[in-house]
Amino acid sequence: MTPPVTDPPDTDALRAEARAFADSIYDGYLERALSQDFFWDIYREAAGRGYLGMRVARERGGCGASAVEAGVVLEEVARGDFNLGFCLFGAYSANRIIAEAGSDEVRERWLLPTLAGETAIGFALTELVAGSDSRNIGTRATRIEGGWRLHGHKTSSGFATFAGASIVFARTSDDPRNGITGFLVPLDSDGVRRERIPNAGFRPTGRGKLALDGVLVPDANVVGEVGRGFATVTGSFDVGRAMIALLAVGGAQRAIDMTIEFASTRETFGAPLSERQGITFPIAEHATRLEAAKQLAYHVLSSADEGRPTTKTAAMSKWFATESATNAARDMIVAHGHRGYSDELPLMQLMRDLQGLEIAEGPTQIQKMIITRELFGRSSGGRARA
Numbered sequence: 073m074t075p076p077v078t079d080p081p082d083t084d085a086l087r088a089e090a091r092a093f094a095d096s097i098y099d100g101y102l103e104r105a106l107s108q109d110f111f112w113d114i115y116r117e118a119a120g121r122g123y124l125g126m127r128v129a130r131e132r133g134g135c136g137a138s139a140v141e142a143g144v145v146l147e148e149v150a151r152g153d154f155n156l157g158f159c160l161f162g163a164y165s166a167n168r169i170i171a172e173a174g175s176d177e178v179r180e181r182w183l184l185p186t187l188a189g190e191t192a193i194g195f196a197l198t199e200l201v202a203g204s205d206s207r208n209i210g211t212r213a214t215r216i217e218g219g220w221r222l223h224g225h226k227t228s229s230g231f232a233t234f235a236g237a238s239i240v241f242a243r244t245s246d247d248p249r250n251g252i253t254g255f256l257v258p259l260d261s262d263g264v265r266r267e268r269i270p271n272a273g274f275r276p277t278g279r280g281k282l283a284l285d286g287v288l289v290p291d292a293n294v295v296g297e298v299g300r301g302f303a304t305v306t307g308s309f310d311v312g313r314a315m316i317a318l319l320a321v322g323g324a325q326r327a328i329d330m331t332i333e334f335a336s337t338r339e340t341f342g343a344p345l346s347e348r349q350g351i352t353f354p355i356a357e358h359a360t361r362l363e364a365a366k367q368l369a370y371h372v373l374s375s376a377d378e379g380r381p382t383t384k385t386a387a388m389s390k391w392f393a394t395e396s397a398t399n400a401a402r403d404m405i406v407a408h409g410h411r412g413y414s415d416e417l418p419l420m421q422l423m424r425d426l427q428g429l430e431i432a433e434g435p436t437q438i439q440k441m442i443i444t445r446e447l448f449g450r451s452s453g454g455r456a457r458a
């Protein structure tokens with residue numbers, strides 16, 4: 073096993089605990105990853121450790137952890153089970169939004185059950201007509217007495233097949249800046265239809281489509297202010313991007329660990345592969361990139377904890393880590409020879425999982441648009457989720 077790359081300070085105990093948990097669930101990763109069933113058992117184990125509430129304040133029932141601490145847990149858990157790591161990412165974001173921007177009624181009904189892992193809350197922004205260009209969504213919410221009626225189609229929504237509710241974004245006016253509102257929509261509501269997307273990776277996490285046909289949502293389920301849906305969530309986008317980076321680092325680190333172990337025992341032409349620079353140098357190079365990716369991600373998270381600007385560095389962190397991770401996984405597959413190219417080992421599935429991170433939460437080009445805009449000024453980078 074490689075020694076852990078440099079840790080942020082004061083998180084050693086938390087990291088050790090999360091790593092022990094990750095090691096205890098790793099054996100089942102591949103079977104779970106190839107299945108479409110959600111793993112409520114390990115999800116609830118993570119809940120029992122307080123991991124779903126890391127980003128929720130103590131007075132609301134969470135752990136009140138810093139972004140750095142939450143990142144450490146997510147990175148380690150991803151090393152044991154990539155998909156559980158992704159679920160932590162989703163829980164960090166949705167549970168924090170509900171805790172901070174949900175009404176009393178919504179918090180009472182949803183927050184404690186989601187923190188306990190009894191149910192989960194998804195996030196439904198993307199549509200067929202609007203992904204990166206998310207301000208162009210077509211889902212509409214029409215005002216009625218005491219609430220809203222939602223019509224539209226969402227796609228690529230995380231947890232769609234098993235979540236109890238989803239934070240759905242819909243257009244409440246044609247105001248180009250303040251026309252989109254978030255709604256907490258229970259997914260057993262009349263008029264909601266769910267459909268699973270046949271996923272290459274992330275299979276147990278239930279990415280799917282939601283059809284909303286006149287779904288009635290009470291006023292209490294508006295998340296944040298009407299028309300300010302993006303303002304409610306954009307604060308979490310930067311932290312989310314660095315979390316995705318750590319998810320990528322954790323997953324790819326597992327592939328590197330496996331390859332070091334394999335290369336140390338597999339002999340060709342009378343010597344172990346670990347004596348061949350053709351094998352060890354690519355490992356050294358990928359380990360270097362992952363270390364850099366990790367340090368950048370923690371820099372973003374500690375800056376966020378200290379209230380410093382993170383837009384540029386979060387976008388840098390996201391594209392660099394996810395691309396580095398997929399490249400690492402691909403080379404680790406080749407380093408395993410024919411064994412790597414099958415679902416007998418977890419490497420192929422890990423690569424399919426990791427590649428999704430290059431798209432989720434804003435693809436690489438969108439991150440580069442954000443960086444460009446930060447470097448050159450607003451007129452240059454176009455619009456993007458930030």
Ligand SMILES: Cc1cc2nc3c(=O)[nH]c(=O)nc-3n(C[C@H](O)[C@H](O)[C@H](O)COP(=O)(O)OP(=O)(O)OC[C@H]3O[C@@H](n4cnc5c(N)ncnc54)[C@H](O)[C@@H]3O)c2cc1C
Pocket residue numbers: 194195196197198199200202203204205227228229230231274279428429431432433434435436437438454
């Ligand atoms: C694993 C996974 C999980 C996801 N989970 C969720 C979720 O929980 N909730 C949710 O709402 N969405 C989710 N998504 C959707 C994700 O947010 C979108 O896929 C993403 O925002 C990109 O939108 P799109 O797929 O429509 O691509 P498009 O916007 O159609 O872009 C297609 C390609 O063109 C590039 N591109 C777009 N515009 C430009 C430009 N101006 N210049 C250069 N290149 C450009 C993009 O980078 C991309 O490579 C998930 C996606 C994945 C893969």
